[in-house]
Amino acid sequence: MFDDLIQKLDGAIRAIRNTGKLNEKNIGEALRGIQRALLEADVHFKVVKEFISAVREKAVGTEVTRSVSPGQQVVKVVHDELVRLLGHAHVPIAFSGIPPSVILIVGLQGSGKTTFAAKLGALLRKSGRDPMLVAADIYRPAAIKQLATLGKGINLPVFEKGTLKPVLICKAAVEEARKQGKDTLIVDTAGRLHIDDAMMAELEALKSALHPSEILYVADGMTGQDAVKSAQAFLDRLDFNGIVLTKMDGDSRGGAALSIRAVTGRPIKFISNGEKTDAVEPFHPERMASRILGMGDVVTLVEKAQEAVDHEQAEKLAKKLRKESFTLDDFYDQLQQVKKMGPMDQVLSMLPGAGRMMKQVQPDEKGMARVEAMIHSMTREERRKPHLINGSRRKRIASGSGTTVQDVNRLLKQFQMMQKMIRQMGRMNTRGMMNKMPFSF
Ligand SMILES: Nc1nc2c(ncn2[C@@H]2O[C@H](COP(=O)(O)OP(=O)(O)OP(=O)(O)O)[C@@H](O)[C@H]2O)c(=O)[nH]1
Numbered sequence: 497m498f499d500d501l502i503q504k505l506d507g508a509i510r511a512i513r514n515t516g517k518l519n520e521k522n523i524g525e526a527l528r529g530i531q532r533a534l535l536e537a538d539v540h541f542k543v544v545k546e547f548i549s550a551v552r553e554k555a556v557g558t559e560v561t562r563s564v565s566p567g568q569q570v571v572k573v574v575h576d577e578l579v580r581l582l583g584h585a586h587v588p589i590a591f592s593g594i595p596p597s598v599i600l601i602v603g604l605q606g607s608g609k610t611t612f613a614a615k616l617g618a619l620l621r622k623s624g625r626d627p628m629l630v631a632a633d634i635y636r637p638a639a640i641k642q643l644a645t646l647g648k649g650i651n652l653p654v655f656e657k658g659t660l661k662p663v664l665i666c667k668a669a670v671e672e673a674r675k676q677g678k679d680t681l682i683v684d685t686a687g688r689l690h691i692d693d694a695m696m697a698e699l700e701a702l703k704s705a706l707h708p709s710e711i712l713y714v715a716d717g718m719t720g721q722d723a724v725k726s727a728q729a730f731l732d733r734l735d736f737n738g739i740v741l742t743k744m745d746g747d748s749r750g751g752a753a754l755s756i757r758a759v760t761g762r763p764i765k766f767i768s769n770g771e772k773t774d775a776v777e778p779f780h781p782e783r784m785a786s787r788i789l790g791m792g793d794v795v796t797l798v799e800k801a802q803e804a805v806d807h808e809q810a811e812k813l814a815k816k817l818r819k820e821s822f823t824l825d826d827f828y829d830q831l832q833q834v835k836k837m838g839p840m841d842q843v844l845s846m847l848p849g850a851g852r853m854m855k856q857v858q859p860d861e862k863g864m865a866r867v868e869a870m871i872h873s874m875t876r877e878e879r880r881k882p883h884l885i886n887g888s889r890r891k892r893i894a895s896g897s898g899t900t901v902q903d904v905n906r907l908l909k910q911f912q913m914m915q916k917m918i919r920q921m922g923r924m925n926t927r928g929m930m931n932k933m934p935f936s937f
């Protein structure tokens with residue numbers, strides 16, 4: 497996600513990041529680099545213009561404190577502006593006081609509505625609600641079946657009434673929810689290739705019949721500015737209250753993510769990053785800004801870990817991180833847990849400094865098996881105190897694991913880097929991270 501943008505921003509800021517002196521010239525250069533990076537990521541030009549002028553104003557006006565370098569202070573300004581652009585804080589889903597709450601999923605054809613409806617259902621159930629999916633896309637023959645299959649896969653009930661009118665289907669669904677005590681209805685609606693009047697009228701009718709507590713506009717993150725334009729059209733007719741960005745796992749340049757909130761004034765509530773039903777995250781502006789600036793997203797990483805890892809283990813790891821006693825044994829345990837968390841590249845992209853590291857490491861499952869074999873070939877003491885592993889031990893480990901001494905060297909070096917990163921993370925408390933900023937990127 498955002499790979500290209502992350503690299504370009506990194507390049508633009510690198511020159512001034514550690515500089516002791518800021519002047520018109522180096523600030524100007526950095527700002528031009530940032531501007532270019534954003535435009536190339538397909539961010540709306542007006543949004544870019546405002547962004548740059550806000551950064552310029554704040555960067556020039558900031559008091560430089562002793563503890564950080566002026567360059568780092570500019571990075572902080574960019575980070576804060578990114579957070580502002582992405583919408584300050586996470587905005588949760590709204591529910592109505594009288595059940596069932598109705599959540600209407602709308603958007604263009606193929607944007608990912610049906611998939612997201614199922615994902616949302618699974619998420620809400622995890623948070624203790626009792627949702628039911630409603631099949632209100634009656635135009636595409638396979639649509640009802642698609643939702644039914646998705647629902648079955650995650651064990652969620654799907655309400656359908658064939659090709660009855662959507663308003664009637666939904667009214668019947670509300671009745672049924674009351675009968676069964678379901679507290680949330682997630683309504684999958686039909687998409688269209690272009691925004692046509694009849695389709696909008698149908699959605700308006702659903703809105704006034706159902707009084708949804710939430711209308712979520714699903715935007716295909718890969719389509720960049722187009723997604724923003726059609727969002728505006730939906731906003732005019734339906735006044736939706738939240739946005740879902742899908743397909744953020746693809747080679748999306750990030751433009752939609754960065755402009756859609758500013759242009760519509762509506763918060764992004766979720767991002768979806770894969771075809772599987774668990775590939776979805778609540779959207780947190782601050783975490784995303786950190787990811788975009790290559791500072792990683794430690795909070796989401798920890799949350800994902802907590803989902804995949806049993807609680808006790810997560811606690812233990814947190815303690816180790818605090819005490820800075822992270823060993824190769826822990827690293828090995830982590831690898832096992834990481835495997836459960838999802839595709840390697842997505843998980844790693846949340847680590848601070850990962851953007852650049854990923855390019856060098858190219859994590860893959862095969863590489864992981866090699867790492868496991870190497871760690872297996874070490875003695876207990878070596879795993880605890882990797883700095884003891886000298887030349888002859890490296891040779892032994894390599895032959896024991898069917899790898900080369902270079903492989904062992906690389907692993908130990910990476911492990912050292914990771915320890916260093918973890919020490920730095922320990923020093924920053926994740927929220928106040930920007931205040932201290934011993935940057936690792
Ligand atoms: N890679 C990726 N694919 C996705 C994501 N979300 C949805 N898709 C895929 O995109 C395609 C369209 O998804 P649907 O959920 O059917 O989209 P829709 O908006 O319901 O489509 P219509 O009902 O035809 O308007 C499917 O092949 C999905 O598997 C995502 O976050 N990442």
Ligand SMILES: [Mg+2]
Pocket residue numbers: 609610611633639684685687
């Ligand atoms: Mg659909």
